[in-house]
Amino acid sequence: MCGVVGVVLPDHGHEAAAVAATALFALQHRGQESAGIGVADEGHLMIYKDLGMVTQVLDERRIPSLKGDLAIAHCRYSTTGSTLWENAQPTLRLGPRRSIAVSHNGNLVNTRELLDQLQGGRARLPASTDTELLTALLADEPAADTVEALQKVLPRVRGAYSLVVLDERRVIGVRDPHGFRPLALGRIPPAGEEPGLWGDDTAGWILASETAALDTVGAEYVREVEPGEIVVLEPGREPWSVRYAEATPALCVFELIYFARPDSYLEGRNLYEARRRMGMELAKEHPVEADLVMPVPDTGGPAAAGYSEQSGIPYRDGFVRNRYSGRTFIQPSQAMRQRGVNVKLSPLRETIRGQRLIVVDDSIVRGTTTRQIIGLLRRAGAREVHVRISAPPIYHPCFYGIDTAVPKELLAATHSIEEIREFIGADTLGYLSVPGVLNAVDLPYDRFCFACFDGRYPEPVPYDVEARKFVLEEPAPAGSGQR
């Protein structure tokens, strides 16, 4: 996952960092391990980053010291490299050829191969992320400028990357040729102007992982950066772009199902509406007699509303969620996941007692969270618990930036649907089908990556799956010729 932001805001008293931090705050759900900002002030680059949430790292005392008209920002959810200060982003390289800082959302699949290309494999990196490696390759590339360096390096890079790159005089947005991860471009209005009501005047430009971040800073959505496109933002100029690869779109469908905020837009679809329609499809595919439909907070809400609407069964909240706890799924360790559930959810006993419940969630990964939630409902007196999932079963791991677990931890990879039902303790269990997802979003299959559901990986994955996260922290396999 990860959230990325880039801002160009000239002549506004060094406000770029404040705007970038505010936009990043809207992307907090995309990564909670670390946060950081890079700024360029009169050609000098500087970054500030630390482990922790956006508001912990980028507080009001810190922002005024981050001067400049250009800024990039990042919040991290690790898929390559451990949760260490060194691995926080943006990365920074101050080099003889160019100085750059990089924020990256995604995960590369040919990291070892790229390491071999960097100084013949002899390079020592200050961090163990694929982003650090990519930053070093870009900084070292003999090329006239950063855009040319990107055009030379990126064709060798495989995997998922939505990048925001900062150099001495511009901010550059890039999406990989599949466009696995989103990246939106927006216009920042002159101060005092209402978004949508201003004319052609533009104070600056912004790139962000999700359109919700544009709304947060009052920016107007312009368009998505296209797969295989480089978009360049420079002070005093309209954005311009170059294409470095043909687009073969495969947007992560999980962004629509779960990851991105419901107020964001992807592929022209509002995600609350897309999820509500997934719930309607789910009710058509897996009807059941019951008294109430309830979501697993927070992300099951839109699909539960759709299920209720389609089935005519009333919608009711069954839990109070502690709004200050992080999302279970993106905490890094299994032990933390297991510990998290009771801290987060508290059942509403008067609503639950004696009722036949349809409980709607957006995924079952390891099954432990769902099992604990059903346990909470049973202890609160539920008569029946019917679980409905607004996505297909996850049979395969993700290599493109989502830490869905290794195959042996994926419940659906090793258990039948009936065994999963038994493990989680539900009376019945139903998953939405791939055609059901497509009906809900009204878009064709070939626009998306569905690999964790059907195993068709748009970008081949070359090496041992279980080693991928720590590929730059471990010695290369014997005889591989690699580090």
Ligand code: SF4
């Ligand atoms: S494998 Fe699954 S989670 Fe990963 S990019 Fe594809 S659809 Fe998204």
